[in-house]
Amino acid sequence: MTELFNGKGGLVSGCIQCIDRAGVDFVALEDPKLVSPPSPQWHVVAALGTLKGGRADWLVEKCAELGASSVTALLTERSPSISENRVDRLERVILAASKQCQRLHEMVVHPPTKISDVLPKVSQSKLSFLAVAEAPPLMSALTSLELKSDGLLIVGPEGDFTAKELKQLTEAGATAIGLGPNRLRVETATIALLAALMLSSDAQQTT
Structure with a gap:
């Protein structure tokens, strides 16, 4: 018995009959079902443009593993751009990470966004956290x-x-x-914040 998922919430149980170079023959043993996305859904907006090497890939991969609903490259005065080639690469990273951690709902990559376009989303959001050096602690x-x-x-x-x-x-x-007394890199701050919130939301749901 095995399960197939499509990254859109679709899930079906069945068995594999044959595997060859042409592909896999899979027989469904029940009707497909649609699984609702988990709650809360966290949408990450981070300045990825300044990250060198594979650091942006690492950030996006870990966001996918931790369950973020979406990632948006934030354009700021100190991170004014991100190449289209890099955005395409991040989408491939997300697909691979979603398969590896068996996410039923694939994380979305939104187009790069300026702060002026983020402000209405902040106003409409039920909760928005802004990582800032020397701000009050997250846990408080x-x-x-x-x-x-x-x-x-x-x-x-x-x-x-x-x-x-x-x-x-x-x-x-x-x-x-x-996020503590030390100055954190973009990817470290993003993952620390997301991990803390995912664990806190899990704790609230089980109490």
């Missing part, structure tokens, strides 16, 4: 907040956001949070 914020059905996780570039960008995001409704 979590003790006073109930995790909603979805939210935004916003991480700036190396060198952090400008004062103007921070003001725009916080005035739109983002909650500034800190």
